[in-house]
Amino acid sequence: MSDKTNKITCIGSGTIGSGWATAFLMKNCNVCLYDVSPEQLESSKKLILSNLKLLEDKQVFENRSMGEIFENITFTTDFEEAVKDSRFIQESGPENYEIKKRILADVDLYAPEDAIFASSTSGLLITKIAEDSSHPERCIGAHPYNPPHLIPLVEITKGEKTSRDIVDKAFSFYTSIGKEPVMLNKESLGFIGNRLSFALYRELITMVINDCCSVEDIDKVVTYGIGMRWAILGPAMLYDLGAGDAGIRGMSKLDTTLNMVFKDLSNLNHMPKVWYDVAEKGLESEKENFPDFIGKTRPEIAKFRDNMLVEVLKLHKKI
Numbered sequence: 001m002s003d004k005t006n007k008i009t010c011i012g013s014g015t016i017g018s019g020w021a022t023a024f025l026m027k028n029c030n031v032c033l034y035d036v037s038p039e040q041l042e043s044s045k046k047l048i049l050s051n052l053k054l055l056e057d058k059q060v061f062e063n064r065s066m067g068e069i070f071e072n073i074t075f076t077t078d079f080e081e082a083v084k085d086s087r088f089i090q091e092s093g094p095e096n097y098e099i100k101k102r103i104l105a106d107v108d109l110y111a112p113e114d115a116i117f118a119s120s121t122s123g124l125l126i127t128k129i130a131e132d133s134s135h136p137e138r139c140i141g142a143h144p145y146n147p148p149h150l151i152p153l154v155e156i157t158k159g160e161k162t163s164r165d166i167v168d169k170a171f172s173f174y175t176s177i178g179k180e181p182v183m184l185n186k187e188s189l190g191f192i193g194n195r196l197s198f199a200l201y202r203e204l205i206t207m208v209i210n211d212c213c214s215v216e217d218i219d220k221v222v223t224y225g226i227g228m229r230w231a232i233l234g235p236a237m238l239y240d241l242g243a244g245d246a247g248i249r250g251m252s253k254l255d256t257t258l259n260m261v262f263k264d265l266s267n268l269n270h271m272p273k274v275w276y277d278v279a280e281k282g283l284e285s286e287k288e289n290f291p292d293f294i295g296k297t298r299p300e301i302a303k304f305r306d307n308m309l310v311e312v313l314k315l316h317k318k319i
């Protein structure tokens with residue numbers, strides 16, 4: 001049953017806003033989705049329906065149909081309507097300080113004073129987004145990973161004026177809807193997940209451009225090697241298992257190798273212009289070799305990803 005008194009507002013109905021709306025609907029929230037563009041809201045409606053269809057096909061909903069779940073969302077281009085009576089506002093507008101600050105100014109104007117404002121920003125500082133707000137204490141960064149309805153992680157950041165109470169409430173709220181929030185001690189560029197991902201991406205780019213291996217080789221190494229383990233346990237825990245009873249200290253036997261490899265790792269500090277041509281070509285040939293059950297087009301591959309994510313989530317008892 002939806003709790004009509006617990007209204008969640010999603011601002012911005014692009015890739016991430018639509019995913020958040022799906023995530024909240026999955027957990028029986030009463031969602032209002034706002035966008036400046038009516039056309040975008042129409043596309044978002046289709047995306048949410050297709051997200052729900054996949055989940056229904058995978059028998060994720062107990063005793064509920066996707067039709068019943070979809071009754072718990074409204075779509076609007078009226079900002080006041082969107083945020084009035086809301087207790088939690090998940091902002092997923094464009095990645096731009098000016099736009100996010102303007103959205104927050106309207107939230108200050110129309111939303112209840114105690115509503116939490118959570119920005120999905122991928123890298124902007126919540127302190128700066130909230131610098132002109134009359135309620136900076138209620139603002140947090142809450143960074144999801146795509147697709148937000150299937151990836152449990154939410155990285156929470158606290159601005160200089162964010163209250164501890166708001167952070168705790170947001171943490172409890174995300175936990176209550178099955179997310180795995182992680183709270184950063186300090187605002188940090190790229191948070192945790194993207195710092196790790198970008199370090200890997202930098203190495204990937206460097207190895208391919210230096211003709212050490214192909215794009216397909218790297219994707220295989222991650223999909224059928226190191227990444228398979230990461231879907232089960234984190235890298236630090238995996239190293240703790242790597243040396244048997246000796247635990248992580250036992251891994252010191254690799255220190256000499258690590259010292260050599262650390263010195264050899266990429267120190268690329270800008271995106272090479274040639275990369276996108278090289279990457280596109282590499283990805284085309286990778287797709288050519290995909291088996292039929294994965295598919296060849298982007299929508300087919302995205303559907304394969306989402307199907308597999310649901311299976312992994314089931315194994316983790318997260319869905």
Ligand SMILES: NC(=O)c1ccc[n+]([C@@H]2O[C@H](COP(=O)([O-])OP(=O)(O)OC[C@H]3O[C@@H](n4cnc5c(N)ncnc54)[C@H](O)[C@@H]3O)[C@@H](O)[C@H]2O)c1
Pocket residue numbers: 011012013014015016017034035036037040091092093094095096099103120121122123143144145146
């Ligand atoms: N795409 C990702 O993988 C990803 C992952 C994590 C976080 N994020 C972050 O989430 C946010 C949204 O990203 P996205 O990929 O969904 O972008 P997007 O471009 O797909 O969607 C942005 C939406 O905001 C709407 N919009 C424009 N001006 C607006 C305004 N004034 N008020 C409300 N809505 C407005 C647009 O119409 C569009 O629907 C960004 O801050 C981004 O950094 C993105």
